[in-house]
Amino acid sequence: MCKNSCLAFTGPFANLDRCPKCNEPKLCPTTKKPQQEFHTILLGPILQALWRDASSAKKFYHRRWKTWEIIRDLQTNSGNLSSYDDFYSGSDYLEQVRSGKIQDDDIVLMLSIDGAQLYAHKASDCWIYLWVIMDLSPDERYKKRHVLP
Numbered sequence: 824m825c826k827n828s829c830l831a832f833t834g835p836f837a838n839l840d841r842c843p844k845c846n847e848p849k850l851c852p853t854t855k856k857p858q859q860e861f862h863t864i865l866l867g868p869i870l871q872a873l874w875r876d877a878s879s880a881k882k883f884y885h886r887r888w889k890t891w892e893i894i895r896d897l898q899t900n901s902g903n904l905s906s907y908d909d910f911y912s913g914s915d916y917l918e919q920v921r922s923g924k925i926q927d928d929d930i931v932l933m934l935s936i937d938g939a940q941l942y943a944h945k946a947s948d949c950w951i952y953l954w955v956i957m958d959l960s961p962d963e964r965y966k967k968r969h970v971l972p
Contacts, residue, residue, distance in 0.1 A: 824857065824858070824859040824860060824861045825842040825844070825845065825847055825849075825858065825859065826847050826858035826859045827842070827844075827845050827847055828859070829842050829844040829845050829847075830842060830843075830844065831861060832849050832857075863972075864971070864972050866932075866954055866971060869971055870930060870956075873956075882958075882959050882960070882963055883930070883956075883958045883959065884958075885958060885959055885960040885963075886911065886931060886957065886958040886959075887927050887958075889909065889911045889960075890911055890917075890920055893911055893912060893917065894917075894920075897917075909961055910957065916931075930956065930958055931956075931957040931958055932954050932955065932956060932957060933954070933955040933957050934952060934953075934954060934955075935952065935953045935954075935955060936950065936951070936952040936953075937950070937951055937952075938950045938951075939951070952972075953970050953971065953972065954970070954971040954972075955969075955970055955971075956969055956971070
């Protein structure tokens with residue numbers, strides 16, 4: 824990765840020795856190691872493992888049950904909800920369900936991302952991101968074991 828975070832030296836940039844935007848070298852001149860690295864953990868295999876475990880898979884049904892409950896509530900109360908207690912009650916989410924863009928077998932995720940300035944007088948060069956599984960109930964989704972890096 825470029826030391827100025829311009830781009831990652833992957834794909835079409837994998838064979839470049841310098842950043843095409845800022846001209847910084849890919850490798851540190853003295854150590855010959857990358858100037859900067861970016862690490863990630865693949866989300867797909869983690870979600871698949873959670874679905875394979877019966878106890879965690881059961882927790883994924885919370886969104887489905889809650890959505891059905893909200894739809895029944897809307898139908899019996901002339902399109903009005905008796906309570907708004909989670910993002911499932913939101914009009915954006917319900918419209919995506921109504922249009923079929925979010926279906927029962929989908930997993931709904933929220934991405935939370937933030938940068939931190941580690942040194943004075945320097946642009947942020949450290950970023951953290953978290954995936955939150957929104958299919959879980961609110962009392963489960965923010966627990967450490969369910970917030971994914």
